[in-house]
Amino acid sequence: MIPELGHLALVLAIATSILLVILPLVGASRGNHQLMATARPLAAAQFWLLAVSFGCLVLAFLQNDFSVQLVAEHSNTRLPWYYQITATWGNHEGSLLLWVLTLAGWTWAVALFSQSLPRELVARVLGVMGIISLCFLLFTQMTSNPFVRILPVFPYEGQDLNPLLQDVGMILHPPMLYMGYVGFAVAFAFVVAALIGGKLDSAWARWSRPWTTSAWCFLTLGIALGSWWAYYELGWGGWWFWDPVENASFMPWLLGTALMHSLAATEKRSVFKAWTILLAIATFSLSILGTFLVRSGVLTSVHSFATDPTRGLFLLVIMALLTGSALLLLFLRASSIRSDGRFDPVSRESGLLVNNVLLAAACGVVFVGTLFPLLVDVLDLGKLSVGPPYFNALFAPLTLALMAALGVGPLLRWKTDELYRLRVPLIISAVISITLGFGLTYFLLTPFYWLVALSLTLVFWVICTQIEDIRGRIRNKHHRWQALLNLPRHYQGMVLGHLGLAVTVTGIAMVSFYDIAEDVRLAEDRSTVVAGHEFRMVELYDYQGPNFSATRAVVEVYRDGRQVTVMRPEKRFYWARQMPMTQVALSPGLTRDLYVALGEPLDDGSWAVRVQYKPFIRWIWLGSIIMSIGGFIAISDPRYRLARRRRTATVTGEQHVAKT
Amino acid sequence: MTSARRRRLFMVMSVVFASGVAVALTTYALRQHINLFFAPSQVLAGEAPVDRVIRVGGLVVPGSISRDQETLQVSFEIADNIAAIRVSYSGILPDLFREGQGIVARGTLGPDYHIQAQEVLARHDEEYMPPEVADALKRTSMAHDGY
Amino acid sequence: MSPKRKRSLLLGLPLLGFLVVLVVLGSGLGRDPSLLPSVLIDRPLPEFQAQRLDDPEQWLSPADLHGDIALLNIWATWCPTCYQEHTFLNTLRERDIAIYGVNYKDDREAALNWLSQLGDPYRFNIDDPEGQLGIELGVYGAPETFLLDAQGTIRYRHVGALDETVWEREFLPRIRQLEPQS
Numbered sequence: 001m002i003p004e005l006g007h008l009a010l011v012l013a014i015a016t017s018i019l020l021v022i023l024p025l026v027g028a029s030r031g032n033h034q035l036m037a038t039a040r041p042l043a044a045a046q047f048w049l050l051a052v053s054f055g056c057l058v059l060a061f062l063q064n065d066f067s068v069q070l071v072a073e074h075s076n077t078r079l080p081w082y083y084q085i086t087a088t089w090g091n092h093e094g095s096l097l098l099w100v101l102t103l104a105g106w107t108w109a110v111a112l113f114s115q116s117l118p119r120e121l122v123a124r125v126l127g128v129m130g131i132i133s134l135c136f137l138l139f140t141q142m143t144s145n146p147f148v149r150i151l152p153v154f155p156y157e158g159q160d161l162n163p164l165l166q167d168v169g170m171i172l173h174p175p176m177l178y179m180g181y182v183g184f185a186v187a188f189a190f191v192v193a194a195l196i197g198g199k200l201d202s203a204w205a206r207w208s209r210p211w212t213t214s215a216w217c218f219l220t221l222g223i224a225l226g227s228w229w230a231y232y233e234l235g236w237g238g239w240w241f242w243d244p245v246e247n248a249s250f251m252p253w254l255l256g257t258a259l260m261h262s263l264a265a266t267e268k269r270s271v272f273k274a275w276t277i278l279l280a281i282a283t284f285s286l287s288i289l290g291t292f293l294v295r296s297g298v299l300t301s302v303h304s305f306a307t308d309p310t311r312g313l314f315l316l317v318i319m320a321l322l323t324g325s326a327l328l329l330l331f332l333r334a335s336s337i338r339s340d341g342r343f344d345p346v347s348r349e350s351g352l353l354v355n356n357v358l359l360a361a362a363c364g365v366v367f368v369g370t371l372f373p374l375l376v377d378v379l380d381l382g383k384l385s386v387g388p389p390y391f392n393a394l395f396a397p398l399t400l401a402l403m404a405a406l407g408v409g410p411l412l413r414w415k416t417d418e419l420y421r422l423r424v425p426l427i428i429s430a431v432i433s434i435t436l437g438f439g440l441t442y443f444l445l446t447p448f449y450w451l452v453a454l455s456l457t458l459v460f461w462v463i464c465t466q467i468e469d470i471r472g473r474i475r476n477k478h479h480r481w482q483a484l485l486n487l488p489r490h491y492q493g494m495v496l497g498h499l500g501l502a503v504t505v506t507g508i509a510m511v512s513f514y515d516i517a518e519d520v521r522l523a524e525d526r527s528t529v530v531a532g533h534e535f536r537m538v539e540l541y542d543y544q545g546p547n548f549s550a551t552r553a554v555v556e557v558y559r560d561g562r563q564v565t566v567m568r569p570e571k572r573f574y575w576a577r578q579m580p581m582t583q584v585a586l587s588p589g590l591t592r593d594l595y596v597a598l599g600e601p602l603d604d605g606s607w608a609v610r611v612q613y614k615p616f617i618r619w620i621w622l623g624s625i626i627m628s629i630g631g632f633i634a635i636s637d638p639r640y641r642l643a644r645r646r647r648t649a650t651v652t653g654e655q656h657v658a659k660t
Numbered sequence: 661m662t663s664a665r666r667r668r669l670f671m672v673m674s675v676v677f678a679s680g681v682a683v684a685l686t687t688y689a690l691r692q693h694i695n696l697f698f699a700p701s702q703v704l705a706g707e708a709p710v711d712r713v714i715r716v717g718g719l720v721v722p723g724s725i726s727r728d729q730e731t732l733q734v735s736f737e738i739a740d741n742i743a744a745i746r747v748s749y750s751g752i753l754p755d756l757f758r759e760g761q762g763i764v765a766r767g768t769l770g771p772d773y774h775i776q777a778q779e780v781l782a783r784h785d786e787e788y789m790p791p792e793v794a795d796a797l798k799r800t801s802m803a804h805d806g807y
Numbered sequence: 808m809s810p811k812r813k814r815s816l817l818l819g820l821p822l823l824g825f826l827v828v829l830v831v832l833g834s835g836l837g838r839d840p841s842l843l844p845s846v847l848i849d850r851p852l853p854e855f856q857a858q859r860l861d862d863p864e865q866w867l868s869p870a871d872l873h874g875d876i877a878l879l880n881i882w883a884t885w886c887p888t889c890y891q892e893h894t895f896l897n898t899l900r901e902r903d904i905a906i907y908g909v910n911y912k913d914d915r916e917a918a919l920n921w922l923s924q925l926g927d928p929y930r931f932n933i934d935d936p937e938g939q940l941g942i943e944l945g946v947y948g949a950p951e952t953f954l955l956d957a958q959g960t961i962r963y964r965h966v967g968a969l970d971e972t973v974w975e976r977e978f979l980p981r982i983r984q985l986e987p988q989s
Contacts, residue, residue, distance in 0.1 A: 274818060278818075278821055281821075282821075285825075289832075292832065312836045313833075313836055316829065316832055316833055316836065319829070320829055323825055324822070324825065324826075324829075327821050327822040327825055328822060330818055330821070330822075331818050331819045331822055334817075334818040334819075337818075342663065342664065342667060343667065344663075344667075345667075345670050353671070353674070354674075357674065357675065357678045358678075361678060361679075361682045364682060364686070365682070365686060368686055368690070369690075371828075371831065372690065372694075374831060374832070374835045375831055377835065378831055378834045378835050384694050384695060384696045384697055384715075385694075385695045385697060385715060386690065386693060386694055386695070387693045387694075387695050387713070387766075389689075389692070389693040390689045390690060390692070390693035390694070393689045393692070393693065394685055394686060394689050397685075519732045519750070519751040519752050520732070521730075521731070521732060578890070578891070579755075579756075580755045580756070581755060582755055597752070599732075599751075599752030599753070600752060600753060602727060603727065603729070604729070608732050608751075608752050609752075610751075610752050721912075721938070722883070722885055722912045722938075723912070739942065758885075759885055760883060760885060760911075760912075761888075762966075
């Protein structure tokens with residue numbers, strides 16, 4: 001019964017979304033207030049219907065209802081209950097349902113927090129969200145219905161969740177990632193609504209800013225979680241592989257970051273309008289492209305889902321429809337898009353321009369590297385792959401250039417400025433950061449790498465210039481600490497975001513150059529020394545888990561004769577899928593991780609073991625967390641709400657004038 | 661020149677410059693870091709370049725895996741329809757590395773048609789997980805009864 | 808050209824670029840990047856002389872596989888995916904589908920034991936202990952399944968396990984084509 005209820009809710013949600021597309025959009029074009037007013041309740045109804053539908057699916061997993069094909073294929077009675085819940089989205093159909101639920105959630109949120117926006121705009125934005133949602137709901141219903149039953153004979157045991165997905169990181173990673181992906185739909189909808197309405201002032205930029213930023217925060221967290229998961233779950237200690245699936249989430253992040261910054265310029269100074277519109281469209285399109293790349297199987301990936309060309313085709317049509325019509329609208333409205341702001345080569349606007357060019361270039365690099373194999377294959381020129389060195393070689397200079405610009409950009413004034421004004425803070429920062437960057441690398445790190453010294457210099461450069469900027473802002477205040485806390489929220493958020501990037505870059509630079517990985521042969525009472533730590537395997541035994549059997553090693557770690565920690569790496573064998581899995585042991589720390597993974601048993605009873613020393617790896621994720629906290633603080637700025645209220649007053653005023 | 665013109669010139673030049681540099685670097689990096697994919701028979705036919713990083717995919721020939729007793733050196737053969745070539749690797753093989761399964765080795769080809777692999781990949785592929793659930797029940801119960 | 812005109816043309820570029828990307832993505836759809844094409848499609852089975860698995864006295868050749876539209880399934884006891892696939896092969900047998908097996912690089916005893924325990928969906932099995940036939944057939948990984956027409960010509964090849972979806976999507980339409988119009 002419950003799966004049928006879930007399916008019914010899904011079908012009703014489709015019907016609701018059809019209404020959500022038609023009624024408000026027609027209303028907006030005819031100026032019919034009653035039709036426009038249907039948008040909010042319809043958005044709410046759509047969300048709750050999908051929530052019920054998703055809840056039914058979760059329930060089917062929890063009740064081990066193996067007559068539902070999806071449950072039978074991805075769950076098992078021996079699976080712990082919390083993994084039974086996460087198994088709901090550990091597969092294509094379920095994760096798609098989560099995707100549409102998330103979209104409906106964002107739609108509803110827009111409906112709730114848009115009380116002060118012009119009625120036409122709200123109707124159009126929600127209508128466009130409805131179009132997106134209708135596309136993906138139809139996709140779900142027609143190609144990936146999660147509620148399909150296997151009747152009359154169904155199994156009494158399921159096939160179990162892929163062991164790789166039986167993990168805490170996986171509980172949160174997909175929902176976060178989807179919150180990010182789908183959140184950019186809001187920015188997209190605002191842009192399309194503005195294009196439909198033909199009113200391309202900078203008001204829409206202000207309205208879409210908090211939405212874009214919050215989507216960006218979630219995506220940042222989602223990517224960081226994914227990287228963290230890959231780090232300890234795939235068993236090799238890598239934290240980023242430049243795999244198509246990863247790139248698929250990274251491209252929207254890069255463009256989303258650019259969008260966040262260009263929206264600032266568009267809102268404040270009414271510049272880069274066409275570019276901002278294009279970015280908003282491209283960011284969301286890349287989110288769909290990401291889904292397409294993962295689901296259609298056009299690219300080989302380490303962690304691919306089961307793929308199906310019909311699904312790929314469907315997604316491609318959706319992308320053609322959404323992106324194509326948005327770009328067409330942009331083309332048609334081209335003459336009415338005017339950026340009337342002026343600015344000098346040295347100004348905040350130029351700084352943001354540099355930021356945008358670099359981020360867009362970075363996204364282009366990833367795009368080319370990801371799709372090049374496909375292009376070559378389509379042209380029948382052979383089969384090839386683009387390796388991580390390509391991405392690294394291009395990405396490192398772009399990131400460093402971005403960091404260099406980041407030191408200056410936020411200090412500049414809008415419209416026009418002179419570097420001469422900033423000479424003192426800039427010179428002080430440069431001296432401090434070069435001294436610290438090269439000094440620390442030279443004296444504390446062996447061997448000396450130029451690139452690390454340069455990266456650390458730029459990290460200190462960003463930190464110093466931000467501190468200088470803050471100092472300048474609170475210099476004349478009596479209570480400096482109070483003044484620090486009283487700085488505007490959006491400013492605090494920006495500083496945190498930039499410092500977060502510095503933290504992440506530190507982690508990346510350190511772990512890329514100073515990590516040590518050794519594959520060694522270990523047996524009971526044998527030991528090995530890696531990075532000054534002695535790893536001694538003291539015990540090796542077998543045990544049974546709930547749905548797997550495992551061999552566990554106990555490894556004691558000593559440093560300078562003192563025991564640091566005890567690590568317990570495992571090799572598991574999951575019965576249902578007949579699949580072996582490496583369960584690594586980690587000893588996390590702020591300045592280093594120790595990492596032990598059991599490889600494979602060797603003939604004489606010893607094991608091949610991978611021992612790794614990972615300096616500063618936590619900083620990569622720590623920085624991401626700081627970045628997204630910064631984003632959330634920026635959204636909480638009361639400025640957005642006040643500005644909105646003031647804006648509405650003028651807008652309604654204008655309409656009044658126009659009518660009379 | 662008016663300031664509007666100067667601004668536009670500045671914008672256009674910076675965009676052109678940046679995209680020029682980006683295109684040049686991208687092409688260069690692509691040339692350097694593309695890994696061509698070959699089947700073992702293509703390697704034996706001399707189609708693969710020597711001393712460059714390539715990727716070779718094939719199935720692990722059962723019984724061909726040999727491990728060094730002292731170190732983690734391992735070598736095995738991978739084969740396609742026509743030929744098999746030997747791959748050496750030092751380190752830990754992925755969890756899904758099995759006899760008879762398709763794997764991809766990334767490494768350099770030596771003059772003796774021998775691949776020195778830097779990396780061995782086995783796909784975490786759900787395609788090989790059959791959706792027919794009827795056998796899952798037997799399988800799990802059998803696996804449990806000590807299969 | 809007026810600046811407005813220029814501008815609108817400039818903003819048409821993204822649309823153009825997007826269309827190019829669409830075309831590339833679209834033409835990439837039908838391809839499976841993980842597969843190597845088989846050179847044997849629409850060619851007869853390669854010549855071979857091999858022993859029957861359950862009766863080493865009996866020698867088999869391609870002619871023994873003529874007569875019916877049939878599947879040629881490459882399997883082995885060392886291959887875990889074959890184990891997963893086996894149940895589906897048994898259901899195919901119940902639907903009167905002719906299946907021949909190639910026991911690939913395997914141990915005869917283990918293979919016979921496997922068949923007696925899990926059921927035997929095969930008309931007969933060709934013993935291929937050295938993998939000679941497998942190499943002739945271009946086997947890439949076990950399991951693999953070839954579709955043969957009544958004259959023993961290879962019509963289709965599937966790498967990986969067979970299941971209901973693959974069967975309905977890849978095999979059934981081709982079999983219907985091969986069946987004489989009645």
